[in-house]
Amino acid sequence: MPKIRVLPKHIADLIAAGEVVERPASVIKELMENSIDAGATSLTVEIKRGGVTYMRVTDNGCGIAREDIANAFKSHATSKVESEEDLLSIGTLGFRGEALASIAAVSKVEILTCPPDEDIGTIYKIEGSEEKLIDDAGCPKGTTIIVRDIFFNTPARMKFLKKDVTEGNSVAAVVDRLAMSHPEISIRFIRDDKQVLVTKGDGKLSGAVYSVFGKDFTNTLVETEYELDGIKVSGLLALPVAARANRAMQFFFLNGRLVKSVTVQAALEQAYKNSIMVGRFPACVLNIETPLEFVDVNVHPSKTEVRFENEKRVFDAVYYAVKSALEEKDRPNKIDLTRMNLQKEQQPFAKESSKKYEQTSMPELPKRNENFWATTLPETKFDKSLLPGDKVATQLPDEGEKLEPPKEYKRSDGIKLHRPAEPDASLLPGEKVSVQQTDEGNAPDFRVIGEAFDTYILVECEGKILLIDKHAAHERMLFEKLKSEAEPVKSQVLLTPQTVTLSKEEYSAVLSNAEVLKDAGFDIGDFGAGTVVVREVPVMLIDDDITALVEEMAGYLLDSKAPVPEKLDWIYHNTACRAAIKGGDKTTRYELDDFVGKLLSNPQIRYCPHGRPVLIEMSRTDLEKQFGRIV
Numbered sequence: 149m150p151k152i153r154v155l156p157k158h159i160a161d162l163i164a165a166g167e168v169v170e171r172p173a174s175v176i177k178e179l180m181e182n183s184i185d186a187g188a189t190s191l192t193v194e195i196k197r198g199g200v201t202y203m204r205v206t207d208n209g210c211g212i213a214r215e216d217i218a219n220a221f222k223s224h225a226t227s228k229v230e231s232e233e234d235l236l237s238i239g240t241l242g243f244r245g246e247a248l249a250s251i252a253a254v255s256k257v258e259i260l261t262c263p264p265d266e267d268i269g270t271i272y273k274i275e276g277s278e279e280k281l282i283d284d285a286g287c288p289k290g291t292t293i294i295v296r297d298i299f300f301n302t303p304a305r306m307k308f309l310k311k312d313v314t315e316g317n318s319v320a321a322v323v324d325r326l327a328m329s330h331p332e333i334s335i336r337f338i339r340d341d342k343q344v345l346v347t348k349g350d351g352k353l354s355g356a357v358y359s360v361f362g363k364d365f366t367n368t369l370v371e372t373e374y375e376l377d378g379i380k381v382s383g384l385l386a387l388p389v390a391a392r393a394n395r396a397m398q399f400f401f402l403n404g405r406l407v408k409s410v411t412v413q414a415a416l417e418q419a420y421k422n423s424i425m426v427g428r429f430p431a432c433v434l435n436i437e438t439p440l441e442f443v444d445v446n447v448h449p450s451k452t453e454v455r456f457e458n459e460k461r462v463f464d465a466v467y468y469a470v471k472s473a474l475e476e477k478d479r480p481n482k483i484d485l486t487r488m489n490l491q492k493e494q495q496p497f498a499k500e501s502s503k504k505y506e507q508t509s510m511p512e513l514p515k516r517n518e519n520f521w522a523t524t525l526p527e528t529k530f531d532k533s534l535l536p537g538d539k540v541a542t543q544l545p546d547e548g549e550k551l552e553p554p555k556e557y558k559r560s561d562g563i564k565l566h567r568p569a570e571p572d573a574s575l576l577p578g579e580k581v582s583v584q585q586t587d588e589g590n591a592p593d594f595r596v597i598g599e600a601f602d603t604y605i606l607v608e609c610e611g612k613i614l615l616i617d618k619h620a621a622h623e624r625m626l627f628e629k630l631k632s633e634a635e636p637v638k639s640q641v642l643l644t645p646q647t648v649t650l651s652k653e654e655y656s657a658v659l660s661n662a663e664v665l666k667d668a669g670f671d672i673g674d675f676g677a678g679t680v681v682v683r684e685v686p687v688m689l690i691d692d693d694i695t696a697l698v699e700e701m702a703g704y705l706l707d708s709k710a711p712v713p714e715k716l717d718w719i720y721h722n723t724a725c726r727a728a729i730k731g732g733d734k735t736t737r738y739e740l741d742d743f744v745g746k747l748l749s750n751p752q753i754r755y756c757p758h759g760r761p762v763l764i765e766m767s768r769t770d771l772e773k774q775f776g777r778i779v
């Protein structure tokens with residue numbers, strides 16, 4: 149148990165100082181970091197009402213000697229730094245000696261602590277920086293700190309606190325990160341009397357990530373372990389197929405400390421380049437270990453910003469760690485391996501290995517037998533009507549029945565379309581646009597000439613040639629439709645509700661915007677522990693990738709400070725963009741005619757929701773000038 153000293157002024161002045169207590173989450177972060185620095189192997193965090201009324205952190209670390217307790221609560225009192233040189237190689241999470249002092253200044257703190265070699269522990273109480281009690285206490289080895297009524301004496305700051313549930317989710321995000329950065333510590337998190345997280349503390353990162361984010365996320369991860377020039381990079385990377393709509397699931401830990409680093413992020417994303425779509429981001433939990441003197445953490449009070457002595461070296465280490473893991477792991481080769489084994493089995497000279505294979509790998513596989521297929525599917529009992537294709541024949545209409553084109557038909561990408569005779573029910577090009585409805589009859593005379601690059605529709609209309617960007621036009625039409633629909637937007641219940649796991653901040657952002665989402669046609673609720681459940685989506689998105697959609701909206705809602713109407717607009721844009729027909733999609737002549745008719749009867753629709761033009765035109769005169777027919 150190291151001695152706590154108040155730092156001399158000249159050292160204290162070298163430390164990036166500033167506020168550490170902004171909200172309950174910042175208190176929990178500092179207290180947990182202290183427990184980790186104290187060598188704890190087991191740590192319990194408990195909060196009530198988002199931490200606003202009650203926070204407790206209990207550890208089994210080195211404890212604090214009675215004579216040092218009062219010092220620990222003084223500004224610039226620390227056991228972690230002694231000299232200026234120490235600041236050049238910081239190996240602990242804390243070093244500023246400010247946290248306990250600032251926490252005690254704005255709340256009611258109680259500490260129970262007992263170093264391992266003492267029989268009797270100490271209780272110490274301090275409220276608003278005023279010492280209230282110091283006495284003997286029977287308590288387990290280690291330290292418990294209880295913080296009550298944060299900002300009880302600074303009502304101005306109290307006002308800045310968000311709803312309890314939001315504050316609680318921020319605390320959860322802090323606990324998640326510390327649990328993942330220290331899988332060697334068993335961490336338990338209790339929220340309003342319910343245990344919401346527990347990690348084993350067996351040192352396995354994947355186990356800790358599993359506890360924090362669950363099965364779905366963990367299943368997408370592959371391991372990496374790499375070393376370059378003394379920089380070790382290890383951790384878990386999501387396969388490119390599991391790329392996300394934002395960076396909320398990128399976690400970088402540098403020497404056990406959560407950091408933000410543009411260099412590391414750039415290296416990660418560079419390594420994924422070409423394997424994921426533009427606008428999608430990799431997820432990861434990456435640990436980077438460097439010599440301590442290689443990093444300067446004394447840059448910012450929050451200690452999450454760091455400076456590297458050599459950014460390029462870090463970039464290279466991360467880049468190669470990610471690239472090599474992806475090259476090795478991102479191959480669908482498991483099935484092929486089984487096949488190879490099967491082939492070996494059939495080779496007479498591979499007896500040894502085939503025997504092993506038979507015994508261990510797939511004992512339940514039936515023996516290959518000349519008559520196997522014949523006996524399983526006896527020719528005589530085979531029911532031909534089950535063959536695909538035969539269905540059509542059996543469903544042919546009776547003679548005399550009027551043959552009509554089907555009322556509903558499916559586009560090649562699976563989206564159902566209706567004949568325009570039923571304009572109301574259709575969502576895609578056949579739909580009726582209800583914005584400032586002009587009569588369909590109002591469409592000027594036009595003739596669809598055709599389509600270029602499956603993207604631009606060529607139309608002759610009133611002495612002009614029109615070029616219509618079909619995606620932009622359709623997006624705008626859907627956007628107007630969504631905006632004009634009575635709120636909430638028409639939505640459809642999913643057959644099976646879908647769960648989506650998010651970072652705690654995104655989770656919080658989605659849940660606190662549940663009303664806005666409801667108005668936009670989404671029914672998204674809480675599924676607990678960072679997971680949301682999607683029950684309803686706007687009808688036009690029923691066939692969309694729900695996970696990607698929710699991640700995308702969560703990312704936006706997390707970053708956006710916009711007022712509700714603006715948020716709604718963004719969600720409408722996003723919905724319209726996703727549901728709209730894409731450039732390059734095949735469209736039938738029939739659909740084109742119908743679509744252009746709808747578009748031209750709505751003179752308002754001239755720009756897509758992003759402001760790009762929907763339509764450009766060239767008059768006959770322009771054309772004739774170009775050809776030199778007229779001057």
Ligand code: ADP
Nearest residue numbers: 182186220226227242243244245246247248291
């Ligand atoms: P810092 O962590 O920057 O040193 P703090 O104000 O957070 O400053 O803590 C002051 C000192 O109190 C620490 O240096 C440490 O010696 C002691 N301390 C705080 N929390 C604990 C704990 N849970 N177990 C043991 N010692 C602790």
Ligand code: MG
Nearest residue numbers: 178182242247
């Ligand atoms: Mg500290």
